[in-house]
Amino acid sequence: MKIAVLGAGAFGTALAISLSQTGPVALWAREASHAAEMAARRENARRLPGASLPEALSISSDLARASAAEVLLLAMPMQQMGAFLAAHRTRLDGKILVSCSKGIDLATGQGPVALIEAACPGARAAVLTGPSFAADIARGLPTALTLATRADAPNLQARLSTPTLRLYRTTDTVGAELGGALKNVIAIAAGVVIGAKLGDSARAALMTRGFAEMSRLALKLGARPETLAGLSGFGDLVLTCTSAQSRNFRFGQALGSDTAFDAAITVEGAATARAAMELGLRHGIEMPITAMIAALVGRELSVSDAVSALLSRPLKEE
Incomplete structure (x- = not known):
């Protein structure tokens, strides 16, 4: 070939x-x-x-x-x-x-x-x-x-x-493409956590709840759970949420620390956050982290307000 x-x-x-x-x-x-x-x-x-x-x-x-x-x-x-x-x-x-x-x-x-x-x-x-x-x-x-x-x-x-x-x-093309897409949104959120100096414990919690959020939407759209738990889902999530080589993570850091970011750099997760939020609304899937990132990217919410909103959500079973 x-x-x-x-x-x-x-x-x-x-x-x-x-x-x-x-x-x-x-x-x-x-x-x-x-x-x-x-x-x-x-x-x-x-x-x-x-x-x-x-x-x-x-x-x-x-x-x-x-x-x-x-x-x-x-x-x-x-x-x-x-x-x-x-x-x-x-x-x-x-x-x-x-x-x-x-x-x-x-x-x-x-x-x-x-x-x-x-x-x-x-x-x-x-x-x-x-x-x-x-x-x-x-x-x-x-x-x-x-x-x-x-x-x-x-x-x-x-x-x-x-x-x-x-x-x-x-x-499982649905699972592979959604895992790769949605992890970018969570990577931005992880960058926000580190940029705002909220700590590694907060990042770990964010990644865990972010993976649950990714899985809810992807499974609703026909993905298989083992795909999300594999390289294209969990594996990619771990990499992009923990390395400054990730453009999405660096973009989130800039948002979290309120510093400038090079507008010429493509950040796929910024557009994906808006698209994923619309998909979640259409299918009745709750996606609070995605909604937070979409609002931060659109300058509709401050970082402190976003953190407060997430921390004040009702307590529930994992």
């Missing part, structure tokens, strides 16, 4: 570097200047500085050329995926489209698989998700991810695995 990664951000670049260990890989960049710069320097200095691009990795801004591959990894922000699929559906239909995005589309309330299936009904949709940082993957540090797909799973699993990237497969 020939592979192309569509999206030259940090994660897309890291995946392309890792996958090029086992065969040629094409990396597509939206801007021609960015592609030319990477090809000349053999480095993505804008998004992943310090990581060399192997010779087996080709770089292009020509989407027609890149999308000639059989397997296309969609490594782009979730809120851009719907428009990208709609604009290029003819070129993408019939391919194996693997979403590497973690989020819920604000416009439709859908995850990446539903977006892919609606725009490209002839494509085979999959989700690649789990606890991972781009820098670790690019450096060849051991990483395990979940590959969720309902078609051709063993062959795709083998092709996307490398000596340092281990994939576990599942057919």
